Amino acid sequence: MAEVNHRLVASPVLRQLSVRSVMERLLLDGATSRASLSRATGLSKQTISEVMLVLTERGWVKESGMISGGVGRTAVRYEIDATAGFALGLDLGASTLRGVLADISGTVVAQHELAADGQGGQLPAQAKRLKQILLDAAKAPAERLQVATVATPGVMSPQGRLDLAPNLPGIGELDLAGQLRSALDCQVMFENDVNAAALGEYWEAGENADNHFAFVSIGTGVGLGILVDGQLLRGSSLAAGEIGYLPLGGDPFAPESLEQGALETSIGATGIVQRHQRLGGTAQTVRAIFDALEAGDRIAEETINETARIAALLVLTVTSVIDPDRVVFGGNIGGRPELVRRIGEWMPRVQKRPIRVEASRLGPRATVLGAAAMSLGQMHNSLFSTLEVPGRLGLPTLRQ
Template structure:
């Protein structure tokens, strides 16, 4: 417990002396010295420098050995797969992005393994140096059935045995989480949601989803489906065929494919939502109308969210959602029409790294728990030759 307490302070504050750590934690100096010595012997901390010029003995500074172990982060989307390897401070040391051209779940798992090994290789590491990996995917993971549900955009991804296939392919402990939930964790740890106790992240891209942070913690609901706003009632008539119901009425209208359909109905011969927003930015009147209508849909969605959650902040992300400069006026006007609930709305600044950063935040917590479980059981890597997390 003393070691974990000291390590947490080093992770947050950076290099510190034994005297500073004793003052911050309230532990005695002998206790701090003994705990640091144990962690230094195991390679978890190291002597980071010395402070000179003060009266008395030279002051030694200790810091976390960030490269003592590594974690994996995976973001699986319909169009892209992104894999990163990070050190114990959460810094990316390797990353590989690749197109998702998989036709079935076996192809997809194979592609994830390929990119994972490439990301580790970029960092000059074997993938076996990774303690644990967190995988972000559209949908909700049903742990009992070992399958994803609500993931219609990924062919074959809703079949059973998904977790086992990923664990076998990656060769490490794997945690599967909804990608938008991880994006919310990424915002809370590194982005616009940092330091904010109650906020919602709304992602509008190839799909529509929401991650919820309540009192500083991710809220997922009773079955993990909290934030599945794609299934909210649509603000406009939508053909209620099987495919629309499978994706959700709101997603069918507001996600990127819906934007493209609206653009074509307006006479624009464009193939992607990105092209629609580019045309709007260039002043095309028809594209501006399509974007304005999309902004009104998003404004209505945010008011629905605000009426239930009362968030301090709403963060917009995704291929469509990040266009707040073009969507903002329509969102604001829709707020005014719907009443007094007008939460502050900002665009995410994490770009395409939001899910990966959330996966890193989740994986770091799991990695440190695992490391200290090993320490409690008496495993000493430098003596046994076993890396942390690699006792299998």
């Protein structure tokens, strides 16, 4: 790379670009010297010295010893001060609240989960409690929390209300966004929980990530996260992926389908239990149905096989529209290997082209890790990028 003339760094934009280049190398490569940074970035040694002065004065970078060079030569080694800033990811689900705190280097320093109290109106208070538990566990000062990403079912409206989240009672009329911002007391972003899970799977794959893939979540509800060219597809009203309303598995004109969607009433948790009972079973939970399946129960086998058949039609629908490299199933039901295997067995009967159907690598932690990774990326960009020059730092990787 051609060396950049240090005199040009007087420009605010070029100065910020220089800071961004240096921070990217430090984040990706770890501790190093100014000479190594100069070679890696193409910036002049004087520019590197100016950038390191700025970063150390602001507390983002610190000296970490000396590096031996040639005969009699040593150089100062610099590294990110990991405790200088923290990023928070929260997964506010219908039954469980999960939280992950990462430091500025991308290391997960604390994680915790709480049982939801069942009333959506208590989410802000519980989110505040979960944040404090994580900060205390990491011994992180509250003022160093830079960004939080809150993943929720449904879609956060421009008015701050949560729409399309029927499994969170009492939530629709609240200014949930405003209350969460007040409770968390930092920059707060919002994301659909399935989109966050898709990003979690994407970040987990690292350099091996597919740029086109779909993440299907089946649990209490049903949802879809879509990545195209490595970017989330959200739609004009942020409702892309609300596949619970697809006319599959049930009557889309039935009153209950208007409220929750035909597909969700068919392969969501309640629909699976109802199917099992219609077939003559007595199980009250999906977990009990899978336990019966493992024991060789015929009704459980028929229940899960029919669920897989409908899910295969869902895969057919998704792949016909967006042509992903693979389809990943997650959620406390969708990620079950017994179900994913059966979906894969149905696929050749509905589509000739081979489709990779896989279970989630991260399991129930996909959403919260995706939310934490989003916060980490936003923290890096807001601190070390520039509004004048679009772009982002290198893909942040959470180290667990």
